[in-house]
Amino acid sequence: MKKLVSFIRIFVGVLFIISGFVKLNDPVGFSFKLQEYFAPDVLNIEFMSPFALGLAIILVIVELVLGIALIIGYYKKLTMWLLLLMIIFFTFLTFYSAYFNKVTDCGCFGDALPLTSWQSFTKDVILLVMILFLFFNLKQIKPFFTNFTRSILIFMTFIGCLGFAYYVLMHLPAIDFRAYKVGVNISEGMTIPEGSPEAVFDYHWKFNINGEEKIITTQGEYPSSEGEFLEVNTEVVSEGYVPPIHDFTIEKDGESYTEDFLNTPNLIIIIAYDLSKTEWNGWPAVKDLTDEALKKGYTVIGLTASGDEAVRDLQNKQNINFDFYFTDATTLKTIVRSNPGILKLNKGTIIQKKHWNDVDEIDLEVLPSAKPALNLELKQRLDSIARYDQLYRPLLQETDEAKRIALAEEMGIPKEDYTGDLWKKQRMLDTSNLKVVKAILDNHGYPGKSLVGEPTNLIALEVIEHNPIQIDQYIDLFKKAAAQGEIPITKVAVLEDKFLMMQDKEQLYGSQAQITAENGFFIWPIKDPETVNQRRKEAGFKRTIEEYVADLMGKDAKFKALKISEIKRL
Template identity: 65%
Template sequence: MKAIVSIARILVGVLFIFSGFIKLNDPVGFSYKLQEYFSEPVLDIPFLIPFALIIAIVIVIFELVLGIMLLIGYARKFTSWSMLVMIIFFTFLTFYSAYFNKVTDCGCFGDAIPLTPWESFYKDVILFILILIIFFNQKFINPIFSPKYHKWVIFISFIASFAFCYHVLMHLPVFDFRPYKVGNNIAEKMSVPEGAAEAVFAYEWKFSQNGEEKIIRNNGAYPQVEGEFIGVETTQVEEGYVPPIHDFVIESEEGDITGDILSEDKVLLIIAYNLRSTEREGYKAVKSLSEEANQKGYRVIGLTASGDQLQNALKKKYDLNFDFYQTDETALKTIVRSNPGILTLEKGTITQKKHWFDASDIEL
């Protein structure tokens, strides 16, 4: 049993540290996932949405430090109870998401390792069993350092976690696992390769024959049968290939201009997914950068999901010399974890991506 507990201790501790660090690298992204859980269609606790970022930071730092506490054998009773409570809650949450198909990705490992709802649930079940082994055999958890050093290890872990979190909030995630990372070509990530798997659907055709309902199942061809057609139900059996980028569209008053923008030699993108909540202190730097970009032959545009009224008000207040175009809010949140954020493109390839705080680091 001592050997089993030791193995469980290492697996759980490492997993908590890894999961916590991945989310700590992108706390804003994790807060978006929490907002999805807090929304009315899921847990229906929308009053927590404004506090999602604070809750995200507390959860991921606590998760990471718990993993360290388990590995070094510090406060084993508190650690075991904390892990048990956390895994019970998250196992319920992932089961609820999977069973009712509420959230398509739990966010357990951020964008580094996307998991389906059922994969997340099965992962939590395994983790729950390992934590139960630890919980009922706490006597086998021996400290690996002298107890007098434990508090210092935990204190340093907390400070390092907060410092790293502050850095990524004031800049951008150190590790970018999203399809919009620097070096990727947006058009290529939107394309479907030749021979890629296509979605498979099952069709149930309903007809009325002599007052009785008849159902014919096939792969889509309209059945050649007698009777009055009632309706058809379509069910997706297998999911086809979905490109990494599938929701990036730039809309102007004239229509879709995505292709035009992605074919330009030099583009400066100012991304502000929501102009109501945008950090207005960043627009002094944005204005200066956009003016320099115009002088150097860049096409400068803003992307937002907000309407014309907010766009015009922002342009007037900060005397901005570029126009905003419409793009899906979720896509903009995925592109850059800053509001506003700044990108440079060369024929659709992302060459630079910065938080507005680092606007001066953009090289034109």
Template identity: 55%
Template sequence: MRLLVGISRIIVGILFIISGWIKLNDPMGFSFKLEEYFEVGVLNLPFLVPYALAIAIAVVIFEVLLGIMLLVGYKPKFTVWSLLLMIVFFTFLTFYSAYFNKVTDCGCFGDAMKLTPWESFTKDIVLLVFILVLFFGVQHIKPLFSGKLPLTITGIALLASIWFANHVLNHLPSVDFRAYKTGVSIPDGMSIPEDAPKPKYDYHWKFIVDGNEKIITTGGDYPVVDGEFISVETVELEKGYEPPIHDFSIEMEGEDFTEDLMKEEKLLMVVSYDLSKASDQGFKNIKSITDKAISKGYTVIGMTASIDKSQDFVKHYKLGFEFFFTDQTTLKTIVRSNPGIVKVQKGVITQKLHFNDAEDLILD
């Protein structure tokens, strides 16, 4: 039992630290995932949406601390009970998402590792087994260090986690795991290879034949049936290839300008997924730097999903550029800042900045 506890202690501790750190690197992204869970039709907790970011930060810091406390052996009973309650809740959440197909990615490892709902549920079941070993063998969890050193390590980890969360929120994630990272070509990321796997479907055709209901399944072709067609149901058997960048478009009044803008030698995109939630100081910072960019020959555009508010923003901040429409989820993915700055050269992202770092923009 002592050996099983030791192995479980290492596995659970390391996994909780890694999972927590990845989400702590991008708490804004984890908060977006929590908002999905809180929505009506999922957990039906819309009143928690305004607090999603605070909850996200608290959860991931606690996750990191539990991993560290387990490894150093600080307060083992409290640690193991907390781990058990957390994994039971997460297991319920991932099962609910998988069974009812509510949230397609749990966000367990942020954008670093995408897991399907059933993969997430399986991962939580395995972790639950390890944590149960710890629960029933908690007496074998001994501190690695004597005296107050385990408490000191935990305290340092707490302060470091708070500092790191504050840092990435006021700048950008230290490590960018998303498809729009610096150096990526947006057009290349949107392309689909010729030999890419195609999706596979079953088509269940419903007919009335001789007064009886009959269902005929094909791979897509309309069946030759001497009867009255009623309906058809499509079931996806296998997903096809999905490019890392999808749902990316830059539109204005129904016209798509994506292709032309991706050819620009000097393009600056000001990204704000929701103008009503954008930082006032952020747009003041961006006003200054975009004016400089325009004077140096840059094509500057705004990108937002709340296009109806854009004209008021342009007038209020006296911006020298207009806004285009882009899908909100896409904008949230591009940059974790509202507003944020993305510099693009012929479709390749060359620099991304939080509005707090607007003055660091390199204008060639």
């Protein structure tokens, strides 16, 4: 009996120590798990969510200290009562999660050993039996060391846990058990190996056969039945292979940029899952890092689950010089336990991952693409102009009023700003933007990529494009910048075509189309149309004029070279 008690005592104590340490290594992660339990559809005690982190730290320290106390025999009766109460509580919690399918992973061992709800419940039942056995054989538990030594060990354990918790909160988990650890390639982590087991489903087809409901189960194929089909329910038999990374996306304005950025060398990503909960004192250090990274030739982006309004607020308050993209909040919480946090990637491989407190540990070398002349103050002014340049244009393109209102709310535009004469409001902004851009063009020349980076180098051109009467004054400056590689020559070619069309002259590259009552939808007349594809190729257009027409007007449309004399405008 003594040997059995000793074995169970050591086993339970070590299990509590391991479980407590794994969670203490990542208290932020455990607090996220507690917030899942506090949610309205689980325990419905959401008022506890603000206290999740503090509660997580207390629970894991108690768990770890109890494990030590059980092994050394410190205050046996109190220790056993606390262990019993704790395991009863967690057994109830895991049963509730498993039975009602509320929280799929209890977080008992953090990310080190994910367990399903039923596995967690089974583990807790076994522990409950063991702890009850120890509880009823308390006399068989013999303490180690003297009472003073035991007290010192418990005190040192408690202080050590507090110090370790503080360290990981101010930095990052000492051991990273997650799928996004340093050295992992995200693209490879999302890949399903060839020959991996596939998910298996049972399909329960319900039919009405002669007034009686009958269920026929198959694994996908539609069953042969003469009855009337009512419905089908799906049941997961086996989930098959799930890649370690299966929920990583980078999106903006409805488009996916995941593949683009995972193939980008020398990428710095700033992660802030919720800007309303971000640690604002971390952003000055982040700004210094990202400004330096941009000058040294790195691509810099931000990832957040917050909306456009929160992003604009951050950019305005912190003078941030990079764009944000959208990623799911749970994914961002998993990637880095810091808000904000920093990742350094090279073609999808995580090179470094740091808390904002350790921003000075990010290694930045001077790359061949470095832009030492980068004017970040000018870049910020142009980025600000870009936001106003596109403030109302997306709304103006949406003709359905309900969709326009939904889009405005999504963009964070208040009601008073998405009603009334939107064109008038946008023209007022265009006039203000034009004044600033003209001053920049006159004083700095064209602000190209070596001066303000990409895509900021396109903003001045776009503002002039929206004020086409100014094209004549700056077209030569744009051509010079394109020849120097500061802006894409294609953009200038489109602008030049637009300017020529406005003057009722033949365009050069065939980029402009129009609709008139007489001519319908047509390509504006082109100078020397027989050589237009050569000019398009030299200007960087990817499609011939014939391919462009087919994409623009339908696959059966044919390019027709018109002359100015044949055009009749409305």
